[in-house]
Amino acid sequence: MSGIDVIVPCHKYGHFLAECVESVLQEPVSDLRVLIIDDASPDETAEVAAELARRDSRVALLRHPANRGHITSYNEGLDWAAADYTLLLSADDMVLPAALMRATKFLDAHPEAGFVYGPFVEFRDRRDLANIPPKPAARGGTVLGGSQFLRLNRHFNPVHTSTAVVRTRLQKELGGYRHELAHAGDVEMWMRFAAHGCVGRLDTFQGAARRHGRNMSDAYYSDILLEIRQRKMAYDLFFQHCEHCVPDVNEMKHYLDSGLAETAIRLASQPFSRGDTERFKAVLAFALTLDPGIRRSAAWKLQACKRMIGPSAWTALRPIVRPLIRFLIRRGRMLAPTGFDEIGGQLPKMARRRPRQDNAAELPGAIVP
Numbered sequence: 001m002s003g004i005d006v007i008v009p010c011h012k013y014g015h016f017l018a019e020c021v022e023s024v025l026q027e028p029v030s031d032l033r034v035l036i037i038d039d040a041s042p043d044e045t046a047e048v049a050a051e052l053a054r055r056d057s058r059v060a061l062l063r064h065p066a067n068r069g070h071i072t073s074y075n076e077g078l079d080w081a082a083a084d085y086t087l088l089l090s091a092d093d094m095v096l097p098a099a100l101m102r103a104t105k106f107l108d109a110h111p112e113a114g115f116v117y118g119p120f121v122e123f124r125d126r127r128d129l130a131n132i133p134p135k136p137a138a139r140g141g142t143v144l145g146g147s148q149f150l151r152l153n154r155h156f157n158p159v160h161t162s163t164a165v166v167r168t169r170l171q172k173e174l175g176g177y178r179h180e181l182a183h184a185g186d187v188e189m190w191m192r193f194a195a196h197g198c199v200g201r202l203d204t205f206q207g208a209a210r211r212h213g214r215n216m217s218d219a220y221y222s223d224i225l226l227e228i229r230q231r232k233m234a235y236d237l238f239f240q241h242c243e244h245c246v247p248d249v250n251e252m253k254h255y256l257d258s259g260l261a262e263t264a265i266r267l268a269s270q271p272f273s274r275g276d277t278e279r280f281k282a283v284l285a286f287a288l289t290l291d292p293g294i295r296r297s298a299a300w301k302l303q304a305c306k307r308m309i310g311p312s313a314w315t316a317l318r319p320i321v322r323p324l325i326r327f328l329i330r331r332g333r334m335l336a337p338t339g340f341d342e343i344g345g346q347l348p349k350m351a352r353r354r355p356r357q358d359n360a361a362e363l364p365g366a367i368v369p
Contacts, residue, residue: 002031002083002084002085002104002107002108003029003030003031003032003033003083003084003085004029004031004032004033004083004084004085004086004087004100004103004104004165005032005033005034005035005080005081005082005083005085005086005087005168006024006032006033006034006035006086006087006088006089006100007035007037007074007077007078007080007081007086007087007088007089008020008021008024008034008035008036008037008089008090008091009037009039009070009073009074009077009088009090009091010036010037010038010039010041010045010049010091011038011039011040011041011045011067011070011073011091012041012042012043012045013041013043013045013090013091013092014041014043014044014045014046014047014048014049014091015043015044015048016091016092016210016212017036017045017048017049017052017091018048018052019094019126020089020090020091020092020093020094021034021036021052021059022052023094023095023096023208024087024089024095024100025056025058025059026097027095027097027098027099027100027101028098028101029100029101029104031083032058032100033058033059033060033083034058034059034060035059035060035061035062035077035080035081036049036052036053036059036060036061036062036091037062037064037073037076037077038061038062038063038064039064039067039068039069039070039073040063040064040065040066040067040068045091046061046063049061049063062076062080069182070182071176071177071178071179071181071182071185072179074088074176074177074185075176075177078171078172078176078177079176081168081171082168083168084104084107084167084168084169085103085104085107085165085166085167085168086165086166086168086171087100087103087164087165087166088161088164089161089162089207090161090162092210092212093161093162093207093208093209093210094162094207094208094210095162095206095207095208096121096129096132096205096206096207096208099118099163099204099205099206099207100165102118102140102202102204102206103116103118103165103202103206104165106140106141106200106202107165107167107200110143110198110200112143112197112198113143113167113197113198113199113200114166114167114170114193114194114196114197114198114199115164115165115166115167115170115190115193115199115200116141116164116165116199116200116201116202117158117159117160117163117164117165117190117199117200117201117202117206118141118163118201118202118203118204118205118206118207119163119202119203119204119205119206120160120162120163120205120206120207120208120209121205121207121208121209122208122209122210122211123208123209123210123211124210124211124212129208132205140202140203140204141200141201141202141203142200142201142203143198143199143200143201144194144198144199144200144201145198146194146195146196146197146198146199146245146246147194147246147247147248147252149190149191149194149198149199150191150194150195150246150252150256151252151255153187153190153191153256153259154255154256154258154259154260155259155260155262155263156263157184157186157187157190157231158190159186159190160207160209161186161207162206162207162208162209163202163206163207164186164190166193170193170196170197173196174189174192174193174196177189178237180233180237181230181233181234181237182230183226183227183230184227184230184231184233184234185234187231187234187235188234188235188237188238191234191235191238191242192238192241192242195238195242195245195246196242196245224264224267224268224270224271224279224283225279225282225283225286227267228260228263228264228267228283228286228287229286231260231263232257232260232290235253235256235257235260239253254291257290257291258290258291258293258294260290261287261288261290261291261294262287262294262297262299264283264284264286264287264290265283265284265287265294265297265299265300265303266299267283268280268283268284268287268303269303271283272303272306272307272311272314273311275311277307277310277311280303280307281307284300284303284307287300298328302321
């Protein structure tokens, strides 16, 4: 079996670090190394990491004397990696049992795939992981063409980093994460891989993303306009460097931009629900710059109506318009607004999935125990 190197950047996640690293060390992979990169954490990260390295020779520790940021830590880890395959794993996340074995076997069997990923679960503590559905009796995995994978990025990032095992040789050829993309570097990275080969997608749950109230991404995702702008920048940088690798590049640009505009309209419900009408208007205005044709969509007309009557009146009218919104969603005319319960349709807890892509294979998303 091929070898794998796992990079674990850590800043102020010392209390999660042991569970993260131990989930990797328990993997049935014979050639395995772990590098913990302590980015000058003020907590117990250094002590926990040193103890893990003392107990297991497969673990190494790199400490920064001053904080250098997560992108620098990621790229240091990629420079260190030397095995056939590499996984970048946040210190508050975990891999699920046998995930690395499945990923390395898939990549061994499919040399045309530059990386492989799979569905993930969200959890708060280890007890939640007991509720993971059993391994599906499915074909095991799929090889997606590069253009097919790019189209999956239309509404959201299809890959959770805890599940993404990359071919190290190709990673080094493509280079590291871009410092301009502090919050969307992974989006651009997966697209860069897809421009240079196929992508593997496993059917079995591969990673576990911990939700703990202090996730590094929380502040970013709470600012909808920042999120959308970062995604747009990721698209633009990708095409700036890789458009010669993409067939029908102009069609692909429009396809992704129009999808991002739809996502912006959907996410605009968040600031509107908080009464932040200025942010709500700014998100809608940015959606128009992405795709002026979005004005003709049912979702735009709904948001325009909400903007006209205001949050208070919308709260009163919402029970009346729920049936219409449900109908439009089921007919595929619009995406569900953020917070599906806003229209009286909260999804069952164990079936909360992201929406289907237009004319694309259904994407395995997160299951929330």
